[in-house]
Amino acid sequence: MQPSEQAAAAPNLGVLDRELCDCRACPRLVAWREEVGRVKRKSFADETYWARPIPGFGPADARLLIVGLAPAAHGGNRTGRMFTGDRSGDILVEALHALGLANQPTSVAADDGLELRGVRFTAPVHCAPPDNKPTPGERDTCRPWLVRELELMRPSVRAMVVLGAFGWQALFPAIAAAGCWHVPKPRPAFGHGTRVELGAADGGAGLAIHGCYHVSQQNTFTGRLTPQMLRDVIGAAASEAGL
Template identity: 75%
Template sequence: MAGCRACPRLVDWREEVARTKRAAFADQTYWGRPVPGFGPPDARLLILGLAPAAHGGNRTGRMFTGDRSGDVLYRALYDVGLASQPTAVHADDGLALHGVRVTSPVHCAPPANKPTPRERDTCRPWLVRELRLLRPTVRAAVVLGAFGWQAAFPAFAEAGWSVPRPRPAFGHGTRVTLPAPNGDDLDVFGCFHVSQRNTFTGRLTPAMLREVLRDAARVAGLPYLEGS
């Protein structure tokens, strides 16, 4: 995956950002490549975002690390007992996830945080492959935002789960059960994205995020902290 160059616009952008950098990170070496999923390969809970941030995952090489969105997500995971620490600063900071894997439908940082539908579809085989590897263990997924929701369901279908038609509409707190032939169903939860736009305006509060994570952890059979 790290060598993928399938989307010229994304390749140009991720590499340009890695060369020019942000002033605050001028002394750092940016990852500047597709960002792989993060977390144990036998996770029971999957968190699916949108794409790496230009100066976050594109810099650190780890999903939702080194940016404001990641600050919110990993703090919430820590608060409910699903992460070893509340911060995600760089790829070697010691952070471990407990039964949770974090990934996205687009693995390269896009300009203005907006991948195109074609880029989403081009990147889908990577997500399908990851889902197939997780199928023996994963029992719940939290999808952050409408873009991730649209991208997730075709990938779930290709990975072997039955997706209803018409596809369920996105909404915060939405829960959809996707049957599997062997009985290992997947419960999919919708959640507003942890973007600054949502968290700064209060559309998504830490309590709302923790509630979705606790519900998903319960379905996945993971231990979590009640009332956190």
Template identity: 70%
Template sequence: MVAPQGLGGLDRRVAGCRACPRLVAWREEVARTRRAAFADWTYWGRPVPGFGPSDARLLIVGLAPAAHGGNRTGRMFTGDRSGDVLYRALYEVGLASQPTSVSADDGLQLYGVRVTAPVHCAPPANKPTPKERDTCRSWLVQELRLLRPSLRAAVVLGAFGWQAALPAFAAAGWTVPRPRPVFGHGSHVSLAGAETDGEALELFGCFHVSQRNTFTGRLTPDMLSAVLRTAADAAGLPDR
């Protein structure tokens, strides 16, 4: 099933989801209590939909919104240090209009790229349960089906996102090899398209842009940019 009213309609439905009691309670509690540094903010406090154009050729799949990032601003990877790293890299590769992402009305535009996650609510300790991941999967499947006409490549950030995304890609019509591809930084696998359209999806793995990875040097800016450039080339995005 494809969502009515296209991607915009899907995003509105995602933002109204209350399917997971633990996540609903957590995201709303965080929005009420707030962090001292953001005491003057009115938190979004709802599921965070994907961000980017409806004809994106490249999809970036994260894990879940941060409690005081996307859960505060209402936009994926916006207002936290992980987003600072990701959007700066997208800007340097020529896929974003500016290197920062601080609020939903800051004017940021993405060029041929959409950013999403397999879990749309901020989870306690940044750890969704397997049940929460599986409950949220239908949103990602619908998003993939809507993006399918234009989508040619995807970058998945981290092992959790990789494990969550593979079944969604399969449900959306691409063929995932068996045994399932193993996650690794720089890993690459082609997912064959359905016979009806024949368009393959080039799938790339990348370490997550978490503070743990970026602060320790496990993921450097050059490593992230290299994966994004390779994926952008595979997606057929023009150089900027």
């Protein structure tokens, strides 16, 4: 089955996440994630890598969705949990913890006890890509997983924080395909601190979308994204989501 068929058939997020973990639709990504899991980084040589697609993480009734890019080769692809096992995950979770949206400030392993409060992580691409750069075709092939995730979270989600331009550009076609909210034309451009309000297309609540620079080391080490900047964006979105 293709992702479009598998995702559409999932009756809830638990089933969606399990089905996603077995996806092999993109040959280049399958080969890369498995090669990384075999070769490993020297500092993780004794660990068994997950080396499969990474599902979303967080409660099914989350009111705030944080959208990234794709799993990191030696982070999520190693640990099996999104934003886990690398510095980007620690920076993000530290900000959530400071805002009362996570029970601890670090994200190091899938069994470390991390709990998100009213927040869920997801991404438009669920496999680690070479050089952190999925192709447009891989992004589009993976889209049905995000579309179904949005449909299933429709009753609860009220705001999103989108980390980086890739996630921003990939999100709006998924929102349009889900059919729950109106997508403006032309589609809004990405920018740190950008806020877009989407009206409901189905009679439900609207959706506030906030842009934020990605929590990559390229941004955090250079000061382009500071911890305070990250907390400010997440805090504003959380407030709109009622958290």
